[in-house]
Amino acid sequence: MQIELTDQPIDVAAALAAVQDDGAGAVNTFIGTVRNQSTGKKVVRLDYEAYDKMALHQMRRVAELAREKWPMLRQVAITHRKGRLEIGDVAVVVAVSTPHRAESFAACQFIIDTIKQVVPIWKKEEYEDGSVWVAAHP
Amino acid sequence: MKLKISLFGITKEIVGSPELEVSTAENATVAELQTELARQYPRFAELTSLAVAVNSEYAAPDQLLRPHDEIALIPPVSGG
Numbered sequence: 001m002q003i004e005l006t007d008q009p010i011d012v013a014a015a016l017a018a019v020q021d022d023g024a025g026a027v028n029t030f031i032g033t034v035r036n037q038s039t040g041k042k043v044v045r046l047d048y049e050a051y052d053k054m055a056l057h058q059m060r061r062v063a064e065l066a067r068e069k070w071p072m073l074r075q076v077a078i079t080h081r082k083g084r085l086e087i088g089d090v091a092v093v094v095a096v097s098t099p100h101r102a103e104s105f106a107a108c109q110f111i112i113d114t115i116k117q118v119v120p121i122w123k124k125e126e127y128e129d130g131s132v133w134v135a136a137h138p
Numbered sequence: 139m140k141l142k143i144s145l146f147g148i149t150k151e152i153v154g155s156p157e158l159e160v161s162t163a164e165n166a167t168v169a170e171l172q173t174e175l176a177r178q179y180p181r182f183a184e185l186t187s188l189a190v191a192v193n194s195e196y197a198a199p200d201q202l203l204r205p206h207d208e209i210a211l212i213p214p215v216s217g218g
Binding site for chain 2: 032048049050051053054055057058080091092112115116117118119120121122123124133134135136137138
């Protein structure tokens with residue numbers, strides 16, 4: 001299991017290498033990138049802030065939870081970026097390896113969905129005319 | 139007792155500081171801390187949610203707080 005939080009550009013190839021496993025017949029990867037618009041507004045960049053210690057702990061918990069649900073899971077790598085990101089930058093990479101492909105899709109989706117619900121990381125969208133902490137207000 | 143609270147994202151902006159010290163009764167619960175914070179910072183009530191983390195875990199409302207706990211406010215997360 002490789003869990004990382006970094007303020008440097010994410011090396012997707014390194015995440016893939018981390019889940020290489022001779023017992024795996026499938027590697028599934030989710031790459032989250034910075035989009036140029038949000039609810040119709042043009043986004044110029046994002047600022048990610050993390051509660052580092054808890055974020056790492058919760059990412060590890062999510063990976064452990066995935067292993068409980070899919071005991072055949074071989075390797076898991078999660079890397080989340082923080083700091084200032086520009087359009088097109090990679091914000092998060094989740095990579096898993098499993099013996100067969102069905103579980104690789106399911107586990108990878110579970111991990112990214114759960115990360116978005118529980119890991120204490122916050123993004124602020126910067127527009128041309130202001131900024132908003134995403135999801136903060138109803 | 140005095141509790142140190144770490145702040146992130148919008149709560150840091152509302153308070154204007156990355157950390158906050160709050161006085162509560164001895165053995166205060168998470169819910170009592172939330173009530174005190176809502177009294178001091180009415181803008182917290184405008185947030186979609188505001189959880190409390192104790193030692194890197196989400197805390198239940200009836201959890202007791204200790205002075206040496208690592209306490210943080212967790213506004214709606216938006217990673218990924």
